[in-house]
Amino acid sequence: MEVNNIISSGLLELYAAGLASQDEAAQVQQWVQQYPEVADELAAIEASLAMYAQANALQPDASVKEKLFERINEGDTAKVIPLSSSQESQLKVVKIPSAWKNVAAAAIVLLIGSTVFNIVQFNKSKAVNDELAQTRQQAAALAQEKKQLEDEQRDINRYVETARNKYSQSVSVTGLNAADSSAKIFWMKNTGDVFVDPANLPALPADKQYELWAIVDGAPVNAGIIINTEKGTYRVQQMKAFGSAVKVQAFAVSVEPKSATPAVTPTVVYAVGPI
C-alpha cells in the first residue's frame, strides 16, 4: 500500500485512539517499521491526542503519589488498596494545595519538554548501546588480530625450528615447467619426519590441490595433501613420516583433483626435487 493511502486510510488515527483491532494494530506496527513517513504521521497523531489529554487533565490528590511509592517500595503488585476516606484526602488537599498547583502547572508546561526528554533519553541509551556494541566489535577485532599475530609467530618459530634443526636436510622441489615456482622440503634424517614449505607454489583453481610424494625405490609414495599454499606466510606443514630407515630418493609435488583423500598415483607431476 502506498504511504499516502496508509496515511489517509484513518487506521493510524484508530490505532492512536485505542480503537484498532489486534490485526489492525499489527498492520499499523508493521507500516511504522517499514515507512518512516508513516511513523512520523503516527507520532504527530499521538502527540495531538496526548496534548488533548493534557488539556483535559485532572490533578489527582497528592496522597495518590505517596501511596503509589509506598506500594512500589514494598514490591506490591496486589490489585486494589483500601479506599482512603474522603475526609482524609480533603485534609491533605488543604495542607499543600499551592505546591501541587505549581507542580501541575509545571507538568503541563513541561509536557513538550517531557516528550523531548523521552526522546533524548531514548537517544542517549541508544547512543550508549551503540557505543557499547562498537567497543565490543573493536575488542573482538583486536582479539582476532592478536590471534592472527600469535598464529603467525608460531608458524615462524616452527619454520625456523624446522629449518635450523641439525638433522634437517632441505630439499628444493622445483617446478618442471616454471623454474621460479618451488616448494621446500625439510627432511629430518634422524626421525624421517617430513615438513613442507609450500609458499612458492602458485595458487591452484578451487577444484585442484597439491599433493606431496616421496620417491622410494623408484615408486611414488603419497606423503599427503599440501593444505596451505598462501603466499607470504611462514607455514611449514608436517607431512606423512616415512621413518629414518626408508630410503627416499626424491620428493615430488603433483596436482590432483580436489579430494579429502590423497591420490594413489600422481596425476600431473608439477615439481620434482632429488635429495
Added chain:
Amino acid sequence: MQQRDQQVFSYLYDHYAPALNAVIYRMVEDRELSEDLLQDAFVKIWNNFNSYDKTKGRLFTWMINLTRNLTIDTLRSKSYKKQSKISADENAVSNVKDSSTGIEKFDAVGLTKHLSNLKPDQKTIIDLAYFNGFTQDEISKQLDIPLGTVKTKMRSAILELRNYLK
C-alpha cells in the same frame, strides 16, 4: 528498586498522572475510585515498564491504553457491577458532552480555549474513543452512525485537532 528508576518514574507520574486521572474519571465518575485506579495503573506501569516497546508508539499512548484497559476491566468486573451505577450507556455519554462536570482543568498553554473551537461531534468522537474507551462498534451505536464511517470521522476529527494544536 533503583533510586534512579524511581526518579524517572516520579517524573513520569508528575507529567502524566493528571491526564490519566482525567481519563479514568470520565469513565468511573467517582473521584476516589478514579484515584485508586490511577494508583493501580501506575503500579502496573511500574511493573510492566520493560514491556513498553517504543517502536509501537509513544510512551503516553502505551500508558493511556494500559490505564483505559485497567479501568474497563474494573468496570466490567463483578464486584464493581454490584455497586455500580455506570455502564457504557447514555450516562457516560451525557457526561462526555457536558463539559462542566466539575473537572478542574489545567490550561497552562491555553489549549482548552483552542479546543472549544472543535466541532461538538468531533470532540465527542475523540472523547468516546480516547477517554471513555468505547469500541468502534459502541461508538457507531452511540452516535447512530454506520460502523464504516467511525474511521473516517475519527480521522477528520483528529486532523481538526491537529490544526488547532499547530
